[in-house]
Each structure stands twice: as C-alpha cells, then as structure tokens.
Amino acid sequence: MKRILVTGGAGFVGSHLCERLLHDGHEVISLDNYFTGTKANIEHLMDNPYFEIIRHDVTMPFFIEVDEIYNLACPASPIHYQYNPIKTVKTSVMGAINMLGLAKRIKSKILQASTSEVYGDPEVHPQTEDYWGHVNPIGIRSCYDEGKRVAETLFMNYHHQNDVRIKINRIFNTYGPRMDKNDGRVVSNFIVQALKGNDITVYGKGDQTRSFQYVDDLVKGMIKTMETGDDFIGPVNIGNPSEFTILELAEKIIDITGSKSKIVYEPLPLDDPMQRQPDISLAKKNLDWEPSVKLEDGLVKTIHYFDELLKSESK
Ligand code: NAD
Ligand code: UDP
Numbered sequence: 001m002k003r004i005l006v007t008g009g010a011g012f013v014g015s016h017l018c019e020r021l022l023h024d025g026h027e028v029i030s031l032d033n034y035f036t037g038t039k040a041n042i043e044h045l046m047d048n049p050y051f052e053i054i055r056h057d058v059t060m061p062f063f064i065e066v067d068e069i070y071n072l073a074c075p076a077s078p079i080h081y082q083y084n085p086i087k088t089v090k091t092s093v094m095g096a097i098n099m100l101g102l103a104k105r106i107k108s109k110i111l112q113a114s115t116s117e118v119y120g121d122p123e124v125h126p127q128t129e130d131y132w133g134h135v136n137p138i139g140i141r142s143c144y145d146e147g148k149r150v151a152e153t154l155f156m157n158y159h160h161q162n163d164v165r166i167k168i169n170r171i172f173n174t175y176g177p178r179m180d181k182n183d184g185r186v187v188s189n190f191i192v193q194a195l196k197g198n199d200i201t202v203y204g205k206g207d208q209t210r211s212f213q214y215v216d217d218l219v220k221g222m223i224k225t226m227e228t229g230d231d232f233i234g235p236v237n238i239g240n241p242s243e244f245t246i247l248e249l250a251e252k253i254i255d256i257t258g259s260k261s262k263i264v265y266e267p268l269p270l271d272d273p274m275q276r277q278p279d280i281s282l283a284k285k286n287l288d289w290e291p292s293v294k295l296e297d298g299l300v301k302t303i304h305y306f307d308e309l310l311k312s313e314s315k
Helices: 012-023 076-082 085-106 142-162 188-196 216-226 247-258 282-287 295-314
Strands: 002-007 026-030 051-055 069-070 110-114 165-171 200-203 207-213 236-238 244-247 263-268
Touching: 002 012, 012 216, 026 069, 069 085, 069 216, 076 085, 076 142, 085 110, 085 142, 085 165, 110 142, 110 216, 142 165, 142 263, 165 216, 188 247, 188 282, 188 295, 207 247, 216 236, 216 282, 236 282, 244 247, 247 263, 247 295
Parallel strands: 002 026, 002 069, 026 051, 069 110, 110 165, 165 236, 200 263
Antiparallel strands: 207 244
16 A cells, blocks of 8 residues: 555546545545635545545645655646636646655655646647647746646656656546536537537637547556656656547537537637647557547546536536
C-alpha cells in the first residue's frame, strides 16, 4: 500500500484517479481549493477510511509525507482558465514549484498532468513528443498553455538539478462522467444541449478536429506512467488517436441521444487549434498502454451520467 497525494483530487479527472487508486488498495489524500472541483465529485469516497481530503491552494507551500504525488491542480476548460488568467499561471507555475519542492524534500515520485495544449495550434500532425509546439505566447489561451509549458520546464529542471523522480503526461482531450456541465467544454456542452433539446453550438465550421479519450483510459495511462522505473520520465502523450471533426461529434451525440436539437454555428474562439491527434507510439512502447474505449461507448456512459444529473436537478 502506498500513500498518494492527488492535487486537484476533487476535479473531473482527479476524482476518477482517487477512486481508482483507492480501489487498487492505496491510501489517498485529495488536495483541492474547489475552484472548479466539488466535494460532490468525491462524496462517494468519503466513507473510505483510507481517503482524506484537504482544502488547500497549491500556490501556497504544503508539507506532507507521501510516496507519490499526482499534480493535477489547475482549471482545464477555456472558460475556467480564462476567468482569472493570472491565477491560472500562478497555479501552474507556483503549484509546480511547491509540489516539486515537496517531492525533493520527501524524495517521492511526482507526476505532472501536462497537456496537448503545449503543442498549441500544431503544424505537425499527429503530434509526437519531440514536437516543440506552436503557441501564441500572448493570446487568450496562453495563461494555460504557457503555464503548463513552464511547469514542464520546472519538472525537467528539478529532475536534472536535484534528481527529483519526475514523470510528465501530455494529456489529450478527455471526457466522461463528472465533467462540470457548465465548464463549456465541447463534449459536456453538446450532451447537455442535446438532452435539453437546445441548439447544439458548433464554433466555426466544425471542421476543426479533436481526439477524444474516455477518462478510464486516461487514469490507467497515468498510473502506468507513475509505475515506470526512474529511467523513464516522459513527456509521454496520453490520448486516443481516433480523430473526429467537431461536426462529427455533434452528429454522433444527436444520433445517440435521439435528440431533436438543431446544429447552429457560432464564431470560432481566438487561437482555437484546428487539429489535434496524439501519436501514442511512445506510450505503447514504454507503458504497454493504449486506450480501449471507443468514442460511441464512452459517449453512451457520459450521456447516461448527464441524463441522471439533469433529472435529479429538475426534481
Ligand atoms: P478540473 O477543472 O475538473 O479539475 C481541476 C481541479 O484542480 C479542480 O478540482 C480544481 O478545484 C483544482 N484546482 C484548481 N486550481 C487549484 C489551486 N490553485 N489549488 C488547488 N486546487 C486547484 O479539470 P480536469 O479536466 O479534471 O483536469 C485535471 C488536470 O488534467 C488539469 O491539470 C488539466 O490541465 C489536465 N488536463 C486535462 C485534460 C482534459 O481534457 N480533461 C486535458 C489535458 C490536461
Ligand atoms: N466547441 C464547439 N462548441 C462548444 C464548445 C466547444 O464547437 O459548445 C469547439 C471548440 O471551439 C474547440 C473544440 O470544440 O474547437 C474543443 O473545445 P474544448 O473547449 O472542449 O477543448 P479545447 O479547445 O481546449 O481542446
């Protein structure tokens, strides 16, 4: 049994990670300031004596004795991370410094939840880990993209300078139950719109692409990354290579829900990447990992979750 700290543990991905780690027999501590996460996401874990929650902001130093740290604390949807961009940069950068300082002191392993956003609007397709990216450093997405890029820099520097045992995952678009229905991300937006019979808001022409990964696949990939030996640090892409246009996603969701919603077109947000698809050769080779959940199957589970949520809210 290991003692594991998950920052951002009350968020969408963090709550699934805490659940999985507890299921695997570990002691888990969730650290969260509840900016975008909620206690409701982890309520079902509260009775477990091996689960603990701590309200704390990663921009402030924190001390605890653990074997492993998963650093997920950071708002992830464009609406949330653009709400207070200075705070978003602080969370990524000061959060990384505080958690790396902790890992250095207690000699734990530490994994960074980095992102495909480090590739920006990519000119290389699919994206391999050796691609340096195409990011606008002063655009509206830069607080998130550049914050995550500096966090990767800090991880590498703490590793080379102080021998900290790091791992870096570059996570591609992930969806599933417990996404925040109001965070504006495309999968939750389209599902909620379809279930309510509202218009489905496709930004631009809908010809931009994303590759959607179901959350269970991501959690398995993160844990496999953490379990690698000290000679493997990444960065390693964790995503599902099946690529779809946003219009195809809208049509799939209409089809599965049987909704009468109509597709409407709205302006494309600034700096919205046109294409995104992970090359996962490195993950296959070093982690023996690849995603197994097809988009249709993951969408069915996610639609079921939102359907139940909307019904319970309307009672
Ligand atoms: P989320 O917003 O649901 O979760 C983030 C969690 O971090 C929330 O619980 C939030 O309250 C917490 N948090 C934010 N700022 C904090 C701070 N200063 N101190 C302490 N806690 C703080 O987002 P998510 O989708 O679960 O993403 C989790 C991580 O994975 C993020 O680091 C994100 O950048 C990364 N990621 C996610 C995706 C995706 O598609 N979901 C893709 C790439 C990377
Ligand atoms: N998008 C859309 N309609 C929506 C929400 C998002 O067409 O209601 C588009 C958005 O412009 C982007 C893609 O869907 O091209 C993915 O957006 P999301 O915010 O989920 O993630 P990210 O842009 O960070 O990959």
